[in-house]
Amino acid sequence: MSLLKNDTFLRALLKQPVEYTPVWMMRQAGRYLPEYRAVRERAGSFLALCQNPEWATEVTLQPLQRFDLDAAILFSDILTVPDAMGLGLYFVEGEGPKFSQPIRSEADVDRLVVPDMAKLRYVFDAVSSIRQALAGQVPLIGFSGSPFTLACYMIEGGSSRDFRRIKTMMYQRPDLLHRILSINAQAVARYLNEQIAAGAQAIQLFDTWGGILSDAAFVQFSQQYLTEVITALTPASEGRTVPVIVFTKGGGQWLESLVETGAHALGLDWTTNLTQARQRVGSQVALQGNMDPMVLLGTPDAIDAEVRRILADYGTGSGHVFNLGHGISQFTDPEQAQRLIDQVHQCSKQYHQSF
Ligand code: CP3
Numbered sequence: 001m002s003l004l005k006n007d008t009f010l011r012a013l014l015k016q017p018v019e020y021t022p023v024w025m026m027r028q029a030g031r032y033l034p035e036y037r038a039v040r041e042r043a044g045s046f047l048a049l050c051q052n053p054e055w056a057t058e059v060t061l062q063p064l065q066r067f068d069l070d071a072a073i074l075f076s077d078i079l080t081v082p083d084a085m086g087l088g089l090y091f092v093e094g095e096g097p098k099f100s101q102p103i104r105s106e107a108d109v110d111r112l113v114v115p116d117m118a119k120l121r122y123v124f125d126a127v128s129s130i131r132q133a134l135a136g137q138v139p140l141i142g143f144s145g146s147p148f149t150l151a152c153y154m155i156e157g158g159s160s161r162d163f164r165r166i167k168t169m170m171y172q173r174p175d176l177l178h179r180i181l182s183i184n185a186q187a188v189a190r191y192l193n194e195q196i197a198a199g200a201q202a203i204q205l206f207d208t209w210g211g212i213l214s215d216a217a218f219v220q221f222s223q224q225y226l227t228e229v230i231t232a233l234t235p236a237s238e239g240r241t242v243p244v245i246v247f248t249k250g251g252g253q254w255l256e257s258l259v260e261t262g263a264h265a266l267g268l269d270w271t272t273n274l275t276q277a278r279q280r281v282g283s284q285v286a287l288q289g290n291m292d293p294m295v296l297l298g299t300p301d302a303i304d305a306e307v308r309r310i311l312a313d314y315g316t317g318s319g320h321v322f323n324l325g326h327g328i329s330q331f332t333d334p335e336q337a338q339r340l341i342d343q344v345h346q347c348s349k350q351y352h353q354s355f
Contacts, residue, residue, distance in 0.1 A: 006138050009071040010202060013243035013265045013286050015319040021311060021348035022070035023341055024141070026247075026293075027327030028063040029075050033334060035062050046091055050076050056126035057133050064137065066334060067341045070321075071138050071202070074130060074195070076123055078145030078206055081187050082154045084115035095158070102157030104165075109176050114187045117194050124198040131199035142200025144192050146207035146248075147184035147225035151177065154184075163212050170221065177221065185225040189232035196234045196242055204245040204267070205229065211250020218254060223261060230262040245288055249326060252277070259284045270325035274313035287314070288321040293328050296336045303336060307343040316351045 004010075009022040030036055036059055043049045050056060060075040079097050083089035088100030103109060117124075130140055145153075153159075155166040169177050192203055210222040230244055246258055247267030258266050259281055268277055268289035277287055295306045307322075314320040322344045328337065 004136050004139060004201075006070060009321060010139050010240065010243060012318055012321050013202060013245065013288075014241060015283065015286050018318050018352055019349065020345050020352060021314075021320050021322050023322035023344040024069050024071040024073065025063075025324050025328050025337065025340075026073075028067075028069065028073065028337075029059045030328065031330035032328055032332040032337070033062055033066070046077075047089070050080065050126075051122045053122060053126040053129045056122075057129045060126075060130050061133055063337075064134075067338055068345065069138065069341060071141050072130065072134055073141040073204070074123070074127055074143060074200065076126065076143075078143070078150065078208075079153055080120060080123055081115070081144065081184075081191055082150055084119040085112060085154075085187070086115075087154060097153060098158040099154065103154050103180065104157075106173075106176060109179055112180060112183050114183055114190065117190055120191060120194070123191075124194050127195050127198035127200055139201040140199060141202045141204055141245075142192060142195035143204040143206060144188045144195075144229075146205050146210065146222060146246075147181045147188055147229065148213075148222035149207050149209045150184050150188070151180050152209045152212075154180065163209070170217065181221065181225045182228075185228040186232075189229045192229070193232070193234050196237050200242070201237070201240070202243045202245065203233065204247060205263075207246060207248040207251065210248040210254075215253070218251075219257065222248070223254070223257060226258075226263075227261045243286075245321075247288070255280050265321065267323065268325065274310060274320075275315065278314060278319075283319075286319040286321065288323050290323070290325045291340070293324040293326055293332075296324075296332045296340065297329065300336070300339050303339050304343050307340060308347055311344070311348050311351060314351070316353075318352065322348070 008018050011018050012022050039059055043055050056075045060072055064072055079089050090098055092098055152166050243264035245265040245267055246261055246263040249269050252272030265286035265288050270290050270292035274290055291306055291310055
């Protein structure tokens with residue numbers, strides 16, 4: 001394996017000194033890039049892109065060819081795991097992901113098992129292929145959905161506005177939901193360990209829907225299973241720690257609690273104040289975030305001002321990875337993303353002492 005030319009991102013996650021604040025963007029490969037839309041057109045569908053390691057490699061590298069990003073993220077989807085469980089993932093244009101066989105009965109839960117990782121070979125092959133193509137330029141992030149977020153899609157059968165089905169199960173048959181979450185946690189841990197073995201150098205757990213839970217339910221139904229996953233992860237690979245980032249959207253009120261999961265870093269959406277978040281977690285974890293992705297639809301001056309504000313909110317020293325508070329909008333002009341990345345690199349130097 002080649003030596004990393006730029007390990008700023010990995011150092012920031014471990015709160016080791018850096019020269020500037022590293023930056024990447026959630027959904028950095030995607031529809032806002034014309035070159036992504038062109039490859040997707042050739043592939044025929046989003047899933048075909050994910051399932052072909054050559055195409056997945058090409059689109060993973062696209063944003064890095066344009067921008068001076070400090071990390072690459074595997075091009076795939078969180079729903080590959082329930083698909084491998086036999087739930088039948090498909091996408092309807094304009095409606096997002098759907099499952100043809102969602103979990104709707106106790107019999108469905110009885111049938112659910114940790115999938116054979118051979119069914120996800122295409123993901124691990126993509127990881128190896130991307131590592132090779134990156135040639136040590138920047139680290140590669142592997143990822144998975146959290147056990148709870150996966151369960152939301154598995155039970156609702158797709159996106160949901162009110163999460164009625166999963167909440168009905170939670171309040172009528174919590175035992176069934178715990179069985180699903182336990183299987184998901186084992187599946188996610190195995191899936192991530194295979195990604196690490198194939199070359200992933202950091203891991204992000206997307207707990208996109210943790211924020212829909214009550215305070216008490218969050219600990220029982222999401223946080224507990226995040227902890228199970230993190231405890232089972234390979235701690236180091238190629239002689240380096242593999243840092244784990246937990247991103248609970250809408251989870252700003254649970255930061256102290258989320259530290260207990262064993263994560264190295266916590267992702268923040270844009271509703272949390274970064275100064276206060278840093279005070280609350282102290283030296284225990286690094287923080288990632290937290291610009292509203294819609295700022296990129298504003299003026300260049302608005303982008304500059306928000307970048308400066310967020311960097312100032314975090315303040316001096318390592319432990320901050322700049323990111324958006326959720327995925328980049330498909331309506332973003334790539335020039336605006338360029339502006340953000342350059343601005344982070346330029347303005348952040350003053351917050352890191354150089355000797
Ligand atoms: O960040 C990256 O660049 C890596 C790739 C990535 C995708 N999805 C590509 C994608 C990652 C990390 C994800 C994670 C994911 N997928 C999450 C968690 C993060 C989040 O956004 O909260 C969730 C909830 C999903 C499920 C999913 N996949 C949804 C809801 C959708 C539809 C969204 C939409 O905008 O239509 C997808 C499809 C998807 N995943 C696209 C991409 C680039 C759009 C595919 C296309 O139409 O070309």
